[in-house]
Amino acid sequence: MNTATKDFLLEINVETLPVLYPRPWVETLQKELIKELEAQRIGYGGTYSACNKNLLICYIKGVSLHQDEISREVLGPPKHVAFDKEGNLTKQACGFAKTQGVKIEDLKIKKTAKGEYIYVEKKEKARPTKDILRDVVPEIIKNVHFPKTMRWDSSGFRFARPVESLLLLLGKDNLRIKAGNVPQKKVSGVTASVYLKKIQKASLIDPDERKDAIKKLILGKLGFLKADPQVDEALLEEVNFMVNSPQIFVGQFDKRFLRLPKDVLIASMSKYQRVFPVLQKGHITNNFIAIIEKGKRDMAGIRKNYENILEARLKDSLFFFDEDTKKPFKENAEQLKSLIFQKKLGNMSEKIERLKGLSRFICEKLALDEGLKSNIQRAAELSKLDLITLMVGEFPSLQGVMGGEYALKSGESKEVSQAIKEHYLPQGMDDKLPGSLEGSILAISDRIDNVVGFLGTGVDISGSFDPFGIRRNTQGLIQIIEKKALRLRIDEVIQKSIELYNDKLTVDRGQLKDKIVDYIKERIEYLIGDVRPIELKAAILEIKYFDIVDIFNRIKIFSSISDKKFFSEAAKIVERTNNILKAARKGEIGKVDKNLFEETLEHELWKAYLNMRPKMQDLVNNEKYEEATREYAKAFYKILHDFFDHVMVNTEKASLRLNRLAMMDTINRLYTERVADLAKLPQIIVK
Amino acid sequence: MKRLSFVEVVERLNKFWAKQGCTTVMPLDTEVGAGTFHPATFFKSLGNEKWRTAYIQPSRRPTDGRYADNPLRMQYYYQYQVLVKPSPREIKNIYLDSLKSLGIDLDLHEIRFVEDDWESPTLGAQGLGWEVWLDSLEITQFTYFQQIGGIELDMVSCEITYGIERLCMFIQNKNNVFDLEWQNGLKYGDLHKRHEIEHSKYNFDESNIDMHLKMFEFFEKEASALLSKKLVYPAYSFVLKASHAFNLLDARGAIGQSERARYIARIRSLAKRCAELYLSAAQGAATTS
Numbered sequence: 002m003n004t005a006t007k008d009f010l011l012e013i014n015v016e017t018l019p020v021l022y023p024r025p026w027v028e029t030l031q032k033e034l035i036k037e038l039e040a041q042r043i044g045y046g047g048t049y050s051a052c053n054k055n056l057l058i059c060y061i062k063g064v065s066l067h068q069d070e071i072s073r074e075v076l077g078p079p080k081h082v083a084f085d086k087e088g089n090l091t092k093q094a095c096g097f098a099k100t101q102g103v104k105i106e107d108l109k110i111k112k113t114a115k116g117e118y119i120y121v122e123k124k125e126k127a128r129p130t131k132d133i134l135r136d137v138v139p140e141i142i143k144n145v146h147f148p149k150t151m152r153w154d155s156s157g158f159r160f161a162r163p164v165e166s167l168l169l170l171l172g173k174d175n176l177r178i179k180a181g182n183v184p185q186k187k188v189s190g191v192t193a194s195v196y197l198k199k200i201q202k203a204s205l206i207d208p209d210e211r212k213d214a215i216k217k218l219i220l221g222k223l224g225f226l227k228a229d230p231q232v233d234e235a236l237l238e239e240v241n242f243m244v245n246s247p248q249i250f251v252g253q254f255d256k257r258f259l260r261l262p263k264d265v266l267i268a269s270m271s272k273y274q275r276v277f278p279v280l281q282k283g284h285i286t287n288n289f290i291a292i293i294e295k296g297k298r299d300m301a302g303i304r305k306n307y308e309n310i311l312e313a314r315l316k317d318s319l320f321f322f323d324e325d326t327k328k329p330f331k332e333n334a335e336q337l338k339s340l341i342f343q344k345k346l347g348n349m350s351e352k353i354e355r356l357k358g359l360s361r362f363i364c365e366k367l368a369l370d371e372g373l374k375s376n377i378q379r380a381a382e383l384s385k386l387d388l389i390t391l392m393v394g395e396f397p398s399l400q401g402v403m404g405g406e407y408a409l410k411s412g413e414s415k416e417v418s419q420a421i422k423e424h425y426l427p428q429g430m431d432d433k434l435p436g437s438l439e440g441s442i443l444a445i446s447d448r449i450d451n452v453v454g455f456l457g458t459g460v461d462i463s464g465s466f467d468p469f470g471i472r473r474n475t476q477g478l479i480q481i482i483e484k485k486a487l488r489l490r491i492d493e494v495i496q497k498s499i500e501l502y503n504d505k506l507t508v509d510r511g512q513l514k515d516k517i518v519d520y521i522k523e524r525i526e527y528l529i530g531d532v533r534p535i536e537l538k539a540a541i542l543e544i545k546y547f548d549i550v551d552i553f554n555r556i557k558i559f560s561s562i563s564d565k566k567f568f569s570e571a572a573k574i575v576e577r578t579n580n581i582l583k584a585a586r587k588g589e590i591g592k593v594d595k596n597l598f599e600e601t602l603e604h605e606l607w608k609a610y611l612n613m614r615p616k617m618q619d620l621v622n623n624e625k626y627e628e629a630t631r632e633y634a635k636a637f638y639k640i641l642h643d644f645f646d647h648v649m650v651n652t653e654k655a656s657l658r659l660n661r662l663a664m665m666d667t668i669n670r671l672y673t674e675r676v677a678d679l680a681k682l683p684q685i686i687v688k
Numbered sequence: 689m690k691r692l693s694f695v696e697v698v699e700r701l702n703k704f705w706a707k708q709g710c711t712t713v714m715p716l717d718t719e720v721g722a723g724t725f726h727p728a729t730f731f732k733s734l735g736n737e738k739w740r741t742a743y744i745q746p747s748r749r750p751t752d753g754r755y756a757d758n759p760l761r762m763q764y765y766y767q768y769q770v771l772v773k774p775s776p777r778e779i780k781n782i783y784l785d786s787l788k789s790l791g792i793d794l795d796l797h798e799i800r801f802v803e804d805d806w807e808s809p810t811l812g813a814q815g816l817g818w819e820v821w822l823d824s825l826e827i828t829q830f831t832y833f834q835q836i837g838g839i840e841l842d843m844v845s846c847e848i849t850y851g852i853e854r855l856c857m858f859i860q861n862k863n864n865v866f867d868l869e870w871q872n873g874l875k876y877g878d879l880h881k882r883h884e885i886e887h888s889k890y891n892f893d894e895s896n897i898d899m900h901l902k903m904f905e906f907f908e909k910e911a912s913a914l915l916s917k918k919l920v921y922p923a924y925s926f927v928l929k930a931s932h933a934f935n936l937l938d939a940r941g942a943i944g945q946s947e948r949a950r951y952i953a954r955i956r957s958l959a960k961r962c963a964e965l966y967l968s969a970a971q972g973a974a975t976t977s
Binding site: 162 | 780
C-alpha cells in the first residue's frame with residue numbers, strides 16, 4: 002500500500018458556457034475521474050466539484066501518489082509439456098520462464114479445470130499517479146458529454162465553448178496535460194487545497210451556495226415589496242449560471258402594459274430578459290427583479306436601460322395582442338388549412354378533425370356526461386387556432402396558453418378556455434399536468450395523434466435523439482392517464498387513432514399498433530423506475546390486457562408482496578408449469594380431456610382448477626391481485642408438488658402426455674394471462 | 689462619455705478594426721438580411737486563407753417592420769460586420785476593447801454573453817456563440833462559424849455583428865431609435881422614418897405577391913443557369929435576390945408553413961452550390977499557380 006497522498010485539482014477556464022451546461026458536466030467529470038482512479042488502483046479521499054458560467058472545477062482529496070501494487074498469475078504450458086519423463090524441465094518451460102523474465106526457480110504449478118499447468122506470479126509495476134493522470138485526464142475531459150460542442154482553432158479540439166486555460170494540480174505540482182492548443186495555467190508554490198480556498202474566497206464558485214445567495218436576495222426584495230415569496234426555480238438556475246457574484250435591483254414598467262395576459266408578461270420578463278416577475282396574491286404587478294454581476298455600477302442607468310428594453314418588448318406584445326384580437330378568434334379556422342401539421346400527415350385543419358374524433362371516442366369509453374363531452378369537442382375545435390396568431394409566432398412557448406386567452410376573450414366558457422390552455426401539458430417530466438378532465442382528455446388525444454402519426458410515417462425512435470418529441474409525448478400521456486386514474490384501454494385508443502388517420506400512414510397498420518403498444522410499455526418501464534425484483538416489470542407488462550392505471554396498480558401491489566411466502570409459491574407454480582411446457586411444440590397442446598385421466602392426482606388437480614377458476618376471475622375482475630396470488634398459491638402449490646413427484650407428465654403415450662401438458666398449460670395461464678407472468682422472474686426459491 | 693453620433697460610431701469602429709488588420713470593404717448593393725450574406729463574409733469564410741474584414745451593411749428584414757411605431761424594431765437597419773479568420777485566442781477581449789473605444793464604460797454597465805447558437809438556414813450556415821447584452825440590450829451577435837454553405841469549416845472564423853442603432857441608443861442615451869443623432873444634429877428619424885413607414889406598408893400590405901412569386905422563379909432559374917456557367921459571383925447575387933423575394937412573400941403571409949421550409953431549402957441548395965463552386969475555383973487557381 003502506498004500511503005503518501007496529495008490533493009488533486011482540475012480547473013478549466015472557459016468562455017461563457019450555456020447556462021444548463023456546467024452543473025451536469027462537472028458532476029459527470031467527477032464521477033469519471035473517480036471511476037478512472039479506481040480502475041487504476043489509485044486511492045483517494047473526499048471529492049468536491051464547483052462551477053460557474055466560465056469555470057469548471059473538480060477537487061479530490063488525498064490521492065495516492067502511486068498505484069497499489071498488484072500481482073497476477075501468468076499461465077504457461079501444461080505440466081506434462083513442462084516436464085519430461087524424468088521430471089526435468091523441458092525447453093518449452095525454460096522458454097516460458099525466459100519470455101516472462103523470471104528465473105526457472107520461480108515457476109510454480111497449479112491445478113486448473115483443464116489439468117495442471119505451470120505459472121509465474123508477476124508483480125505489476127506501481128506507476129506514479131502523475132504519469133497516469135497526464136494520460137487519462139485529457140481523455141476524460143474530451144469524453145464527458147456536452148449537448149453541443151464546437152471547434153475554435155486549428156487543433157480540432159472540441160468543447161462547448163473555447164477553453165481559455167487548464168490547470169491540473171497534484172499537491173503543489175503543476176502537471177502538464179495536452180488538450181488541443183489550450184494553454185496551461187501556471188500556479189507556483191501553492192497546494193491544490195490552498196488554491197481551492199483562494200478561489201472559493203474570491204467568488205461563490207459553489208453552484209448551490211450561489212443559488213441560495215441569489216434566492217435570498219430575491220426573497221428579501223419580494224418581502225420588501227410585500228409580494229408573493231415565490232421564485233421561478235428554472236429561471237433561478239439560469240441566472241445562477243449567468244452571474245458569478247450577484248447584485249440585485251428592482252425595476253418597473255408602465256402600468257398600461259398590465260392589460261396583457263399574465264403569461265405574456267411573465268414570458269417577456271423571464272424568457273427574454275431573464276428578470277423575475279413580481280406577483281401579489283397571484284396577480285402580476287408592474288415590478289420586476291433583476292440580478293446582475295456585482296460591481297461599482299451605475300445602478301440608475303442600468304435600471305433605466307432594463308426598463309426601456311422591457312417596455313419596447315411589451316409594446317411589441319401589445320401590438321400583437323391588439324392585432325390578434327381585432328377579429329373573432331374562430332375566424333382563424335380557415336387559415337388552419339394552409340398550416341401544415343407535418344408533411345405526410347396533412348394540415349392542422351385535418352388534425353383538428355382527428356382530435357375531435359379521438360376525444361369523442363375517449364369520452365365514450367370513459368362514459369363521460371354530455372356537458373363534459375361538448376366542452377371537450379369545442380376545445381378540440383379551437384385548440385390549434387392560436388398557432389396562426391402573431392403572439393404565438395413571437396412567443397412559441399405560449400402556444401395553448403394564448404389559445405385559451407383568446408378563446409375566453411371571444412366568449413368561450415372558462416372550461417373550454419382552460420382545456421385549450423392546458424392541452425400541451427406536461428412539457429417535461431417535472432412539469433405540471435392538466436388540471437381539468439377536459440384538458441386531460443384533449444392532451445391525451447393530441448399526444449396519441451402525434452405518436453401514431455410520427456411512428457406511422459416511419460419516424461425512427463431507436464436513438465437517444467427525440468426530434469419529434471415522441472418520447473416526451475408518450476411519457477406525458479402515461480403520466481396523465483396514471484395520475485388522473487383514467488381507466489382506458491390504450492391499445493383501443495391507438496387503434497381508433499390509426500383508423501382516423503385513414504390512408505395517411507405509410508407503415509403496416511397491424512404492426513404499428515403493436516409497435517406503439519410496445520413503445521408505451523418501454524416508457525412505462527422507464528417511468529416505474531426501481532422495483533424489486535426488477536423482473537416484476539416485465540412480468541406485469543407482459544399481460545395482454547392493457548390499462549395503464551391497472552399496470553401501475555399491479556406494480557405497487559406486487560412490489561409490496563414480493564417477499565411473501567405465498568408469492569414465491571405462486572411464482573414456483575408458474576415456473577414449474579412453464580418449464581415443463583417448454584419441451585412441447587407450438588400448437589400441439591389442446592384442451593384438457595377428463596376422460597383421459599388415469600391417476601387420482603389428475604382428477605384432484607383438475608377439481609382444484611375448476612374450483613379456483615371462478616374465484617380467480619372474480620378476484621381479477623375486482624383487481625384484487627394480492628388475494629388472487631395468495632389463493633392461487635393455496636390452491637395449487639402443494640398439490641402440484643405431489644403431482645410432479647408421482648405423475649409422469651412426459652410419458653411415452655402421446656395422448657396422455659398431451660393431455661397432461663394441456664392441464665399444466667391451463668393452470669399456468671389461469672394466472673399468467675391476467676395477473677402477472679411470473680415466469681419472467683429469476684429462478685424461484687421457496688423458503 | 690462623449691455622445692458619439694451614428695456616423696461617428698461607424699467611423700470609430702472602422703478605425704478600431706482597421707488597426708486590427710481588417711480590410712474595410714463597402715456594403716453590398718443587393719438587398720440582404722444580414723452582413724453575413726456579403727461575399728466578403730460568405731465566400732471569404734470558406735477555405736483556409738487568412739482574412740480580416742470589417743464593413744457596414746444595410747440589412748432588410750421585411751417581417752420586422754413596425755411602421756416606425758416600435759422604438760427598437762425596423763425592417764431596414766444597419767449592421768456593422770467584422771470577420772476575423774482564423775479567430776485569434778484573444779478575440780473576445782479585442783471585441784470588448786472595441787466597445788471601450790466607443791466610450792462605453794464596462795465597469796459602470798453590465799456586459800453579458802448569452803448563449804445563442806446562430807444559424808442561417810438559407811445560407812446553410814451555422815455557428816456557436818452568444819448574443820452580447822449590454823444592460824440586457826442585445827448589441828452584438830458573436831459567433832464562431834462552424835459551417836457555411838453546408839461546408840464544414842476547417843479554419844474557424846469569428847464573426848462579430850454589431851447592431852449599430854442599439855449601440856447608439858446606449859451611447860446617446862435614447863429610448864427610441866428615431867431620436868438618435870445621425871450626424872451634425874440631424875436625426876436618424878429625419879433620414880429613415882418615412883422610408884420605414886412606407887416600406888412597412890409595402891411589405892405587409894402592398895407588395896405584389898404574384899410578381900414576387902414569379903420573380904423568385906426567375907431568380908432561381910438565373911442563379912442555376914449561371915452556376916452551370918461557373919460564374920459564381922453573378923450566380924450568388926441572384927441567390928440573394930431570390931432570398932429577398934422570399935422574405936417579402938413571407939412578410940405578406942403568402943407562404944404556408946410547409947411551403948416555407950421548401951422555399952428555404954431551394955435557396956439553401958443554390959447557396960451551397962455557390963459555396964462549392966467558389967471553393968473548387970479557388971483550389972483550382974491554387975494548384976495551377
